[in-house]
Amino acid sequence: MAQQTVAKEDFEALLMDSFIDNEPLEGSVVKGTVVAIEKDLAIIDVGLKTEGRIALKEFGQAGRDGSITVGSVVEVYVDRVENAAGEAVLSREKARREEAWVKLEVLHEANERVEGVIFNQVKGGFTVDLEGAIAFLPRSQVDIRPIRDIAPLMNVPQPFQILKMDKRRGNIVVSRRAILEESRAEQRSEIVQQLEEGQVVDGVVKNITDYGAFVDLGGIDGLLHVTDIAWRRVNHPTEVLTIGETIKVQIVRINHESHRISLGMKQLQADPWEGIEAKYPVEAKFTGRVTNITDYGAFVELEPGIEGLIHVSEMSWTKKNVHPGKIVSTSQEVEVVVLEVDPDKRRISLGLKQTLANPWESFAEKFPVGAVIEGEVKNKTEFGLFIGLDGDVDGMVHLSDIDWQKAGEIALDDYNRGDMVQAKVLDVDVEKERISLGIKQLSTGEIADASGDVGGIKKGSVVTGTVTEVNDGGIEVRIADSEMTAFIRRADLSRDRNDQRPERFSKGEKVDARITQYDRKTQRISLSIKALEIAEEKEAVANYGSSTSGASLGDILGAALKDREKE
Numbered sequence: 001m002a003q004q005t006v007a008k009e010d011f012e013a014l015l016m017d018s019f020i021d022n023e024p025l026e027g028s029v030v031k032g033t034v035v036a037i038e039k040d041l042a043i044i045d046v047g048l049k050t051e052g053r054i055a056l057k058e059f060g061q062a063g064r065d066g067s068i069t070v071g072s073v074v075e076v077y078v079d080r081v082e083n084a085a086g087e088a089v090l091s092r093e094k095a096r097r098e099e100a101w102v103k104l105e106v107l108h109e110a111n112e113r114v115e116g117v118i119f120n121q122v123k124g125g126f127t128v129d130l131e132g133a134i135a136f137l138p139r140s141q142v143d144i145r146p147i148r149d150i151a152p153l154m155n156v157p158q159p160f161q162i163l164k165m166d167k168r169r170g171n172i173v174v175s176r177r178a179i180l181e182e183s184r185a186e187q188r189s190e191i192v193q194q195l196e197e198g199q200v201v202d203g204v205v206k207n208i209t210d211y212g213a214f215v216d217l218g219g220i221d222g223l224l225h226v227t228d229i230a231w232r233r234v235n236h237p238t239e240v241l242t243i244g245e246t247i248k249v250q251i252v253r254i255n256h257e258s259h260r261i262s263l264g265m266k267q268l269q270a271d272p273w274e275g276i277e278a279k280y281p282v283e284a285k286f287t288g289r290v291t292n293i294t295d296y297g298a299f300v301e302l303e304p305g306i307e308g309l310i311h312v313s314e315m316s317w318t319k320k321n322v323h324p325g326k327i328v329s330t331s332q333e334v335e336v337v338v339l340e341v342d343p344d345k346r347r348i349s350l351g352l353k354q355t356l357a358n359p360w361e362s363f364a365e366k367f368p369v370g371a372v373i374e375g376e377v378k379n380k381t382e383f384g385l386f387i388g389l390d391g392d393v394d395g396m397v398h399l400s401d402i403d404w405q406k407a408g409e410i411a412l413d414d415y416n417r418g419d420m421v422q423a424k425v426l427d428v429d430v431e432k433e434r435i436s437l438g439i440k441q442l443s444t445g446e447i448a449d450a451s452g453d454v455g456g457i458k459k460g461s462v463v464t465g466t467v468t469e470v471n472d473g474g475i476e477v478r479i480a481d482s483e484m485t486a487f488i489r490r491a492d493l494s495r496d497r498n499d500q501r502p503e504r505f506s507k508g509e510k511v512d513a514r515i516t517q518y519d520r521k522t523q524r525i526s527l528s529i530k531a532l533e534i535a536e537e538k539e540a541v542a543n544y545g546s547s548t549s550g551a552s553l554g555d556i557l558g559a560a561l562k563d564r565e566k567e
Contacts, residue, residue, distance in 0.1 A: 029098050032090070034072045042068060044076055044090055052076070052090030075099065096132025101167060104133055113159040113179060118150070126150070128160060128174055135160070135172035144180050188259045191220045195261070197251050200268065205245045213237045215249060215263055222261035224249060231266045231305025233291050272305035273346050280306075280338050280348060285355060290332045298324045300336055300350055308348030310336060317353045317360075317433075318392045328352070359391030363435065364428040366390065372442065377419045384408070385415055387423060387437060395435035397423055404440045404524075405485045407476075459515050462532055467509045475505050477513070477527065484525060488513060492528035500530075 032046035041053045054076060059068050068074065077094035107114050116130040118137060125138040137160070142150065153176075160174040195201070195217070203215035203222065212225040229240050241247070253262040280286065280302065288300035288308070297311040313320075315327050328334060337354035341347075367373055367390075375387040378394060385397040399408025402415075415421065423437035465477030465486065474489040488511075493500045505511065514535060517526035 029075050029077050031073055032076050034068055034070050034074065037070060044074065046076065046078065046088060046090065048088050052088035054090050100130055100132035104130060104162065104172070105165065108162045108165050113161055115157055116160050116174065117157050118154050121150070130172065133172060135174045137174050137176065141175035141177045144177055144184065188220045191218065192254060192256060192259050195251055195254060197254055199251045200248060201251065202246055203249055205241050205243050205247060208237050208241060208243060210236065213241050215247065217261070220259065220261065222251070222263040224263040224265060228252065228264035228266055231269065231272050232301065233307060272303065273343060276343050277341050280341055282338050282341065284338050285335055286338065287333060287335050290328050290330050290334060293325045293328065293330060295323065298328050300334060308336070308350040310350045310352050314339065314351040314353055317356065317358060358430065359393045360428065360430045360433050363389060363391050363393055364430060367425050369425050369427060371425045372422055373425060374420060374422050377415055377417050377421060380412060380415065380417060384412070387421065389435065393435065395423070395437040397437045397439055401426070401438035401440055462512055462514050463527070464510060464512050465527065467505050467507050467511060470502050470505055470507065472502065475502055477511060486525040486527045488527050488529060492530045495530045495533045
């Protein structure tokens with residue numbers, strides 16, 4: 001009985017010792033010995049009651065030999081001490097992962113590089129084996145520039161930079177690009193230190209864009225801007241450069257912080273703008289080639305590297321609102337006149353119209369004031385008529401110069417666009433580019449002599465007219481037995497203010513009026529009914545002695561005085 005009790009206690013003690021010894025093993029990495037190899041499995045003894053089995057492929061590693069033999073000591077991860085089959089559940093892969101995570105965390109904290117192998121492609125990138133830990137390599141982090149073929153990088157041990165680690169999620173993100181950029185930055189810094197502004201070096205054209213070319217200076221690129229390729233206008237770098245070509249350039253500027261280098265080719269040639277004022281004096285004529293046309297003018301190359309601008313206002317004497325492209329064309333050879341030279345701003349102003357005769361000067365010489373011309377009515381405006389003349393210029397007939405007798409607006413209705421008319425030159429202003437014409441001046445239009453005799457009727461004479469127009473300001477009348485018209489103002493319609501109403505007259509009505517004024521310049525007659533009434537009154541007073549009206553002198557004078565007070 002005593003022996004049974006001892007045996008029972010020993011068994012319990014051994015069992016408890018076994019639990020105590022085995023419990024810490026689960027979830028930990030231990031060393032084990034390969035005791036046998038069966039087909040594709042390795043039998044591992046880790047000191048437990050039973051061995052565990054691990055697939056041989058877990059001992060392999062991308063790009064490395066993972067072969068083992070009986071007796072090899074390896075580290076394994078204990079998943080469970082015993083499974084349903086009574087065997088220990090072991091994993092070489094988890095052991096490597098646990099070991100790698102500890103090592104990687106230390107390297108990540110120190111911001112140091114890690115070594116790994118790209119072994120598979122997944123969505124958005126690739127998987128990398130970091131000595132047991134699996135990391136994700138985004139496609140954008142493979143290289144500095146996008147690469148089409150990743151095959152040469154697969155299964156090759158190489159350095160990576162850890163960007164992110166999350167052990168809880170088992171997530172590691174690495175970058176190969178960061179390593180390359182760091183190496184390139186070190187290389188660029190070393191090269192930049194050896195370069196100086198103004199230095200002339202050889203380079204190879206690496207890439208060409210619309211704005212310039214990138215030139216390889218032996219490990220670092222410099223930008224050759226399109227404006228620094230040549231002194232002349234270069235529309236696109238491909239006009240001068242080709243990829244792969246070796247060229248000689250000057251280092252124009254170095255930014256030591258960003259490692260950006262600006263290059264120049266034209267700086268190796270003589271500056272054509274030196275002594276430009278003596279080479280292209282103002283008012284001198286030269287022949288050049290149109291290189292570019294814009295809305296505001298055209299650029300003309302006088303020699304390689306020297307361009308001048310013909311402003312749109314200097315392109316034609318007569319075509320004021322025409323696009324420059326309708327006057328000149330690209331590559332056209334043109335003769336120009338130098339208008340201004342600014343060597344500081346590197347600008348030359350050119351004139352195209354100055355190579356031709358000024359049409360206003362030519363017109364003034366050919367048709368002096370007083371000359372009679374003939375032209376076509378080009379346009380009618382509220383100001384008058386525009387007549388097309390020799391030299392592709394226009395002259396203007398103002399409303400007041402169309403007809404002696406008719407009001408300007410009425411006379412304007414007698415003309416239409418396209419009509420051929422004759423006119424007299426009244427004035428030519430070359431500076432303002434204006435030509436004044438007159439149609440009424442073709443006839444003397446004079447209806448009065450120096451003594452004031454109007455058409456044989458003396459000033460102060462009474463005429464009869466027919467009302468042709470009635471408006472608020474007065475009435476228009478046509479003088480009997482003539483083509484002459486005159487306007488009677490409202491104030492001249494009657495000596496009585498109550499009767500100074502134009503509406504009391506009607507078209508076709510006959511009226512008598514007195515000629516009060518004649519303007520020799522405008523050839524206009526002024527009539528007044530009021531003046532006629534006053535004159536008749538005065539005549540009545542003067543002839544009182546012979547009056548048979550029966551009225552007394554006091555009556556006549558009283559009436560005259562009242563009229564004058566009203567005036």
